[in-house]
Amino acid sequence: MEEEMLFRDKHGLPEWRMQCKEPAIRHRVLHIDLKGPKIPVEIFAHLLETLARWGINGVLVEYEHRIPQLPLPYQFPSYDRYTEKELGDLMVLAQQLGIEWIPLIQTFGHVEYLSRLKGTRELFENPVWANQLCPSKPETRQYLSKLIKYVCQIHPQSMRIHVGQDETHQLGSCPACKKRMDKLGGRMELYLDHAKWVWNEVFASGRIPMFWGDMLLGEGRIDLIAGIDERVIPLPWEYGTTGKTGRFVIYKGFRPVKAQFRNPYREGFLPYGPVKSGHYVEDLPAEDLEKIGGLDSETGYPRDCPQLRVMAKTGRPLWGTCAAYMSADMPFHANYIRGFLNPNQMAETLVELGGEGIIATMWARGHSFAPMNAPWTLVLFNIAQFAASSWTGKTSPEDLRKRAGGIASELDMPQKFEDGWILDDILWMVSGSNYAAGSGAKLSTIPFVLDILKKAGVSGCFGEGLKLALAGEHIQNKLRFIQEECKWWYPTRKEMPAVLRNDMKKRLREALVEAQKLRGPFQRYYLKWVGDRKSFNVWWKGLFDLDSRISKDIVRLF
Structure with missing residues (x-):
């Protein structure tokens, strides 16, 4: 039925596919985090x-607890999982549409979800904080061998299997791993020993392994990458690059560029703090600076996508990973600046370097115990922009402005709003930083944008979701502004005029009522387009429960 479709039926291809008959990048992949x-x-x-x-x-479909079956005695509730038939039908459809389905399973780090099941304690490096599988326990290999075979079995058409392996920060913390680490030569040698075993299990099933490259690249261990089987696909990821230069690199540790801390004697901002001497980008040896692409001659900042530039020098087929949505973005909707410009810049860099593939991640939460992220439907603007940039390779500001109307039409949004605003402008307004202090800065911006959207009569999957998200964000801003007011007045609260105190309490009551009224329509939207009731409840609780409690408790002091 038409009302159940994401967008109205469109005739013909989108503008960007009409402009370029062949794609600029061969593999263009969206990560779907379940x-x-x-x-x-x-x-x-x-x-x-x-x-x-x-x-x-x-x-790139990241399953975690949604996989139909795990090779373990206990399973997640059936309502949390997809069935093999459901996934099979979706994979058949994907194949008919020319879409490669790449399953992603965790084989090292980010296994928090397993700790929810009985009988998994012996698998973890540190059972107190069950974040990572222990590579030294035979139970781990038994579990992973069965998991890989099962995943290959239910994905008969998937020639690539992503095995995760990122952010294994507990590496070498258990006694057995410490001994093996000393024997093998270090943390990264231990990492690579386990990673290679996993890759060989994937090869044994006739598939090609992919893995996140942050551990080896972040440590600057290009020597280890050089020894990896040529069939393995490392995936460097860069989520912070939004232009032709950046303010930090992750290479031999996190390194901000020192140049940004020099007073420019003009308006500016500092997204990062200074670090110890010797830990800046400029402190890297000349040969490492050359590997990351060098420093911009005008600003002294590192060039865009330094890990991609390092990987390009290895001679391996080059893939890169950007983020249409990351967990550090906004809680109600995507960041329509970073999540738009980061994929755009990576597409430009991959075209420059002759890259084979690009993946845009769309994270649903940071890990299984982290807050739920914004509805994925509100990332569709960034996804459309990613699709256009990776297909055309056209990424200049002029190119982006030219295709703005086409992107809006794809999302069933008006090409023009009142006063000549376009969708790109509106989304910039709700994502941009405000120089005014605190939450009060957006107390006028969001109602302004909501009024524009309502006058334009926007609806549908993206439009209706955007209105609901902005309404929720506005309520949250009201609660946080009240908290800021209390901080201002707390030292002199006894002198606070009664009219202001009463007004603050009235605004708190109104905000709490508004949040309660918004829950119903937002839940209906969520269940129709986004996901399940359990996920909605977790998301909503994270948005309002704590702010509501803090606001009520603080105001009681006045």
Whole structure:
């Protein structure tokens, strides 16, 4: 039925596919993270159809607890999991649409979700904080061997298997791993020993392994990358790059650029703090600076996507990973600046370096115990922009402005709003930083944007979701502004005029009522388009419960 489709039926291909008959980058993949909401199967199918139309030819599906079966005695509740038939039908559809389905399973770090099941304690490096599998326990290899075989069995058409392996920060913390680490030569040698074993298990099933490259690249261990089987695909990821230069690199540790801390004697901002001497980008040896692409001659900042530039020098087929949505973005909706410009810049860099593939991640939560992220439907603007940039390779500001109307039409949004605003402008307003102090800065911006959207009569999956998200963000800003007011007045609260005190208490009551009224329509939207009731409740609780409690408790002091 039409009302259940993500967007109205479109005739013909989108503008960017008409402009360029062949894609600029061969593999254009969207990451779908299922540790957040369980996407309704019908909507999942419509998403695949939309992605294929936009020119996306791969999906990287991260399962976690949504996988039909785990090789363990206990399983997650059936309502949390997809069935093999549901996934099989979706994979058949993907194949018909020309979309490669790449399953992602965790084989090292980010296994918090397993700790929810009985009988998994012996698998972890540190059972007190069950974040990582222990590579030295035979139980780990038994579990992973069965998991890989099962995943290959239910994905008969998937030639690539992503095995995770990122952010293994507990590495070498258990006694057995410490001994092996000393014997093998270090932390990264221990990491690579386990990683290679996993890759060989994937090879044994006739598939090609992919893995996140942050551990080896972050440590600057290009020597170890050089020894990896040529069939293995490392995936460097860069989420902070939004232009031709950056303010930090992650290479031999996190390194901010020292140049940004020099007083420019003009308005500016500092996203990062200074670090110890010897830990800046400029402190890298000349040969390492050359590997990351050098420093910009005008600003002294590192060039964009330094890890991609390092990987390009290895001679391996080059893939890169950007982020359409990351967990550090906004809680109600995507960041339509970083999440738009980061994929755009990475597409430009991959075209420059002759890259084979690009993946845009769309994280549903940071890990299984982290807050739920914003609805994935509100990332569709960034996904459309990613699709256009990776298909055309056209990434200049002029190119982006030219295709703004086409992107809006794809999302069933007006090409023009009142006063000449376009969708790109509106989304910039709600994502941009405000120089005014605190939450009060957006107390005028969001109502302004909401009024524009309502006058334009926007509706549908993206438009209706955006209105609901901004209404929720506005309520949260009201609560946080009240908290800021209390901080201002607390030392002299006894002298606070009664009219101001009463007004503050009235605004608190109104905000709490507004949040309660918004819950119903937002839940209906969420269940229709986004995911399951359990995920909605977790998300909503994270948005309002704590702010409501803090606001009520603080105001009682006045």
